[in-house]
Amino acid sequence: MLELHKKHEQLKEYLRGLGSIAVAFSGGVDSTFLLKTAHEVLGDNVIAVTARSCSYPERELNEAVDFCKKQGIRHFICDSEELGIDGFSENPTNRCYLCKNELFNKIWAVAHEQGIEHVAEGSNMDDESDYRPGHIAVKEQGVKSPLRHAKLTKGEIRDLSKGMGLPTWDKQSFACLSSRFPYGESITAERLAMIDRAEQFLIDAGFRQVRVRYHGDLARIEADRDGFRLLEDEGLRERIYDEFRRIGFAYVASDLLGYRTGSMNEVIAEMGQLSEYNVRIVRE
Numbered sequence: 001m002l003e004l005h006k007k008h009e010q011l012k013e014y015l016r017g018l019g020s021i022a023v024a025f026s027g028g029v030d031s032t033f034l035l036k037t038a039h040e041v042l043g044d045n046v047i048a049v050t051a052r053s054c055s056y057p058e059r060e061l062n063e064a065v066d067f068c069k070k071q072g073i074r075h076f077i078c079d080s081e082e083l084g085i086d087g088f089s090e091n092p093t094n095r096c097y098l099c100k101n102e103l104f105n106k107i108w109a110v111a112h113e114q115g116i117e118h119v120a121e122g123s124n125m126d127d128e129s130d131y132r133p134g135h136i137a138v139k140e141q142g143v144k145s146p147l148r149h150a151k152l153t154k155g156e157i158r159d160l161s162k163g164m165g166l167p168t169w170d171k172q173s174f175a176c177l178s179s180r181f182p183y184g185e186s187i188t189a190e191r192l193a194m195i196d197r198a199e200q201f202l203i204d205a206g207f208r209q210v211r212v213r214y215h216g217d218l219a220r221i222e223a224d225r226d227g228f229r230l231l232e233d234e235g236l237r238e239r240i241y242d243e244f245r246r247i248g249f250a251y252v253a254s255d256l257l258g259y260r261t262g263s264m265n266e267v268i269a270e271m272g273q274l275s276e277y278n279v280r281i282v283r284e
Contacts, residue, residue, distance in 0.1 A: 004156055004159060004160065007150050007151060007152055008037075008150075008160055010149075010150045011037060011146055011147070011149070011150035011152065012037060012040075012041050014146055014149050014150065015037065015038050015041045015042060015146055016041050016042070018042075018117065018118045018120070018144065018146075019042070019045060019117055019118075020042060020045035020046070020115070020116045020117045020118065021038055021042065021045070021046055021047075021116060021117070021118045021119065021120045021144065022046075022047050022048075022049050022107055022108075022110060022111035022114070022116045022118070022119045022120070023035045023038060023046065023047070023048050023049065023119075023120050023121075023122070024049060024051075024103065024104070024107055024119065024120070024121040024122065024143075025048035025049060025050050025064055025068075025075070026050065026056075026060065026064065026122075026174070027060050027061070027063045027064030027067060028060075028122070028168065028171065028173070028174050029154070029157060029158060029161065029168045029169070029171050029173065030122035030123065030124055030147060030154070030157055031121070031122035032067060032166055032168040033122070033147075033157050033160060033161045033164075033166060033168070034120065034122045034146060034147055035048050035068075035071075035073065036071065036164060036166060037164075038120070038146075039071060039073050044074065045116070046073065046074075047073070047074045047075070047076060047110070047111070047114055047116060048064070048068050048073050048074070048075045048076070049075075049076045049077075049078060049106075049107045049110050049111075050064045050065075050075065050076070050077050050078075051077075051078055051079070051080035051103050051106065051107075052077050052078070052079050052080070053079070053080050053081050053082055053176075054081065054082075054083065054177075054189050054192050054193070055082055055176040055177040055178045055187075055192055056176060056177070057177065057196050057199075057200070059200070060174065061077075065077075067167075074114075076110050076114075078106045078107070078109075078110060080099075080102055080103050080106050082098070082099045082102065082176075082178060082187075083187065083188070083189060085098050085099065085102050088178075088187070089186055089187050089188065090184075090186060091178070091181055091182075091183055091184055091185055091186060091187050092184075093133070093183050094133045094136075095133070095178060095183070095187075096132065096133045096134040096179075097133040097134055097136050097137050099134070099176070099178070100133075100134035100137035100138065101137040101140070101141070103137075104119060104121075104137055104138070104141045104143055105141075107119050108141065118144050119141070119142075119143045119144065120143065120144040120145070120146055121138060121143050121144070121145055122145075122147055123135065123138070123145050123147065123148055124147045124148060124152050124153055124154050124157055125147075125148055125151055125152060125153045126153050126154045127148075128148075154173075158170065172208045172209040173209065173261065175261075177192045177195050177196055177199075178192070180195045180211060180212060180213050180214050181213075181214050182213075182214075182215065185214065185215075185216075191214060194214070194247050194248050194249070195212050195214055197247050198212040198219055198243075198244055198247055198249070199211070199212050201240070201243050201244075201247075202221070202223075202227075202240070205230070205236060205239070205240070206230055207223060207227045207230060208224065208226060208227070209223070209226075209227065209259050210222065210223050210224070210227050210259060211259055213255075217249060217250035217251055218249065218250070218251040218252070218253060219249040219251070219252050219253070220253050220254075220255050221240075221252065221253065221255065222255045222257075222258055222259040222260070223254065223255075223258055223259055224258060224259045225258070227258070227259070228254075228258060231254055240252060
């Protein structure tokens with residue numbers, strides 16, 4: 001705990017040195033912890049900026065809005081429609097870069113309007129182990145990554161969040177709905193809506209850490225251990241199948257390995273589309 005406390009103090013010192021920041025705020029575990037800590041250190045010199053788009057579920061936006069209201073944090077919502085970005089809907093392997101580049105452009109615009117000097121995002125040390133092309137946009141646009149600077153892991157962020165009484169300390173991990181599509185599978189507003197409806201149904205049924213991956217007519221469910229237990233209920237399986245059929249899927253399958261981050265990146269090396277440049281710059 002002493003080492004964790006030291007990391008937290010290092011984070012505060014780093015944030016204090018920035019003077020003023022606009023936090024890219026999704027309402028998830030990492031960005032909520034970062035925003036709360038920054039607000040404690042810098043007060044009104046911190047703003048939260050959340051992007052509204054069809055790949056960001058309304059439930060997540062509402063939670064982000066509610067948190068900022070309760071904490072008295074200035075919150076700005078900008079429209080950042082990824083499908084309008086040239087090439088994004090084709091779902092290339094640098095899709096996340098295209099999205100983040102657009103997002104940070106808009107956050108920088110809000111920051112400048114509000115007299116804020118820096119933009120910060122909430123990636124942590126665990127993100128170093130996966131393919132994260134969005135980090136290229138972070139580097140190119142001079143966006144700060146305070147949690148990585150303090151070498152905080154996801155587990156440590158959860159522990160600190162719990163100690164701070166943050167409601168997100170045990171919140172399930174979330175990534176934008178576009179990450180549910182295999183690279184090369186086109187992304188449309190209609191398909192994103194299908195994924196959103198399917199995942200919302202599972203969440204309402206009691207699933208916590210869950211993903212619905214899009215494979216054309218087939219929906220592949222990735223669930224955690226508790227989710228696997230829920231799937232043992234034949235009645236629930238039938239309800240899921242019926243609902244997914246109504247949504248538009250012809251087939252429904254459960255992934256035997258269950259939920260894991262970056263599962264869509266597992267075959268990316270085989271596709272031969274990861275350049276040495278991308279791997280190097282993402283992990284620097």
